[in-house]
Amino acid sequence: MHPPSHSSLSLHRMAGDLADDGYCLSIWRGRCRRDQRLDVDLSRSAAVFALSLAGATKLGGIIADDEKILGAEQALMLNGAARPVWLASGGHRLLILEVTQEAIKIMGGGMPLRTEVEGLLEAADGQMLGPFEVGQDVLSLAQQLTQPPSHLVSLPVWYRAKVMELAALSFYCLGEQKMGNEGNGSMDRERSARELVQRATFLLERDLENPPGLEILAEELGCNAFQLSRFFSAEVGCSMPQYLRRKRMERAAALLHSTRLGVSEVSLAVGYTSFSAFTRAFVREHGETPTGFRHKTG
Template sequence: MTRSIDTEIPASLPSEPRLVAIPRLAAGGRWRVEAMRSVSEPLLLWFTKGQGRITIAGSTRGYTANNAIFIPAGVMHGFEVGPQVFGTAVFFGRGGGIPLPATPHLLRIREVHAQQELNVLIDTVLREINSGQPAHERAAKLHLGLLGVWLERQVAKAAPEQTKPDAAKRLVSRYTALLEREFRSGSGVGDMAAALGVTATHLTRCCRIACGRSAIDLLQDRRIFEARRLLAETKMPVGAIGESLGFTSAAYFTRAFQHLTGKSPSAFRRAG
């Protein structure tokens, strides 16, 4: 079975920082990056080549080379990784104590000096992580701290250019945060809309404005990503997976899974 790069460490345990080439995140299938999901530690995506779209907290934007995208722990996201996309994903680890932004940021790094500074910091962190020198782990975390300073300065520099999200995007951000907490519960879009104080119709309209997808599409994408992850990485029975994700019957789970992936859960597991 192919293990996920960003979910192999139980979320309840501390994790060490690690750097992964962005194309490697899609090892085992592009669904690992394109489907809606979250990771349990802060993440910085540094794109050095290529372009695509990224959805963070229900809002879709384009990205291109020299874009740095910060995603806090637990924030739902997914992004395209075409064959010409290159860069590095920096997982800061859990329990590292590095001050980092509390909200997502997409930063267009136009200054060559700032681009070079980030490249040097990433290279230094990677060298220390792979080093056998004494105290290399502490050195890597100290350089990650400097990366956090770099990020804080770039966020401050970009602040005058950034516009505040409109009402639709604020609602969708609240929806995706609730969805991330509740996607296993069996709650539907109507239940979540009611919890947010709006109608399901209004919520779906706002989702289409923010990311071009409906509220149910986001919910099913998140649930089916988790189903694929469990099928690929565990021996959990298919029926138990569906039940753990709030599907009311095995048949409903199979239909939903096949509709989104083109395969039944059992066929997907065999293909992996």
């Protein structure tokens, strides 16, 4: 895969190799100045799970009237046949997981595939399933995969475990509702508050460079700001600004450890326009300066 011209898109090969591991995880991240076509080379022997965390993606059909639009927080599956893929103008985070059919059987541990997924895998090349909405569990897991821990020695093992979890949710639990209709009012309220906070954390982490403010976030979630702030502190154990700072510093640490970006570039990438404010926040969270951290971990 190659990034298109006239954009700041970049392709990150996160983990795995189809030939050796049975899976490959990658993500397109960045911004398009206009609609751009990607040079996507998907394996014909793999099932493909594509999830848009931000931005709109269009997949051209094998026939003219078979196009699919993948919106933000939507996913689809296809059986690996080559298709033209466009990203609409704007910001994007498109996660793509390719898994061989042999690996799917192993990851499932004997669990039966969902009927629609089994049909997709047995169908002729070029078939697609979706787009469909995904649950908060899948969104949260995808978020973790795009922002791996920076200090984990066994990172390949961590990736494989997360990929297996994502595959299980996608290939075996696709479309199932985890919430029942029974329960008392107190439990329902607690569950609603928990889901509201999970949704809030996803939206905050989706764009650490420019996260929504409390009022905008509350409006998007359909609640008032005071209610959201109270629920958030109760569920997470800290205020929203504290949580946001911690996540930004975790992301900054990962960038310092795994990329050659300058410290000022890392600062901007996590939403700090003031270098001194970024340094203070980093020292507060990690106990040393960004430069010291890079020398220590590099």
